[in-house]
Amino acid sequence: MTMTISRVALAVIGDEVLLGEVADLNIHLVSREIFRAGAELGYVCVLPDDVRFLVEHLGWMRERYDWVITTGGIGATHDDLTKQVVSRIMGVPLVVAPEAVDALEARLGSPLSDRLLELAMVPEGAELITNELTAAPGFVIGNLIVLPGIPKLVESMLGMIKGKFKGSEFFTKTVLTPLRESEIASHLEEVQARFPSVKVGSYPRIEPGGHRVRVVLRSRDPESLGEAEALLVERIGQ
Numbered sequence: 001m002t003m004t005i006s007r008v009a010l011a012v013i014g015d016e017v018l019l020g021e022v023a024d025l026n027i028h029l030v031s032r033e034i035f036r037a038g039a040e041l042g043y044v045c046v047l048p049d050d051v052r053f054l055v056e057h058l059g060w061m062r063e064r065y066d067w068v069i070t071t072g073g074i075g076a077t078h079d080d081l082t083k084q085v086v087s088r089i090m091g092v093p094l095v096v097a098p099e100a101v102d103a104l105e106a107r108l109g110s111p112l113s114d115r116l117l118e119l120a121m122v123p124e125g126a127e128l129i130t131n132e133l134t135a136a137p138g139f140v141i142g143n144l145i146v147l148p149g150i151p152k153l154v155e156s157m158l159g160m161i162k163g164k165f166k167g168s169e170f171f172t173k174t175v176l177t178p179l180r181e182s183e184i185a186s187h188l189e190e191v192q193a194r195f196p197s198v199k200v201g202s203y204p205r206i207e208p209g210g211h212r213v214r215v216v217l218r219s220r221d222p223e224s225l226g227e228a229e230a231l232l233v234e235r236i237g238q
Contacts, residue, residue, distance in 0.1 A: 129161060194231065
């Protein structure tokens with residue numbers, strides 16, 4: 001029986017990221033949570049605030065992945081375009097979600113200004129993702145998961161929807177060595193060839209005491225993972 005694993009893509013939306021005005025943290029947050037869920041994050045991109053480009057690229061992503069997560073662009077300013085784009089992709093209008101209005105009024109007071117009311121608008125038929133920090137919701141429609149750009153909100157909302165991802169637990173082993181990558185490259189290739197179900201990653205870094213390489217082994221098969229680790233340690237003499 002074939003195991004079903006959700007294939008996920010992420011689009012970080014915003015000119016501010018492309019221009020280097022904001023350092024993105026959401027790629028790390030999303031990739032970590034997808035990994036923990038046992039799903040696979042297969043594609044990540046940063047997209048500009050351009051309606052036509054967003055419609056085309058998100059549409060392309062939707063056709064290739066089980067889930068497409070977006071972060072950014074769902075506020076109430078002129079450059080927050082994600083809701084408009086998703087509405088166009090799904091062929092439905094933007095409507096005011098009464099439960100979102102209630103949550104916003106409970107936090108900000110009633111009645112909401114026209115600008116604040118825009119925070120309660122979502123594509124018709126969307127499932128809301130509760131925002132316990134600022135009350136402005138994210139949402140799910142089709143295979144699109146639409147989140148705000150603020151990392152704290154992304155982290156909170158991901159925790160609420162992680163059950164949507166189908167997966168199987170990954171196990172990891174880490175081996176540290178003072179040897180250079182060039183000295184262990186052939187051993188890494190041998191381990192990868194002998195254990196194809198184990199992903200082998202090599203991450204060099206320079207520390208005060210000199211070079212150091214962190215080798216990370218990942219697999220859904222704990223038995224193969226243990227054997228791969230044993231072989232690697234045997235080969236590099238650590």
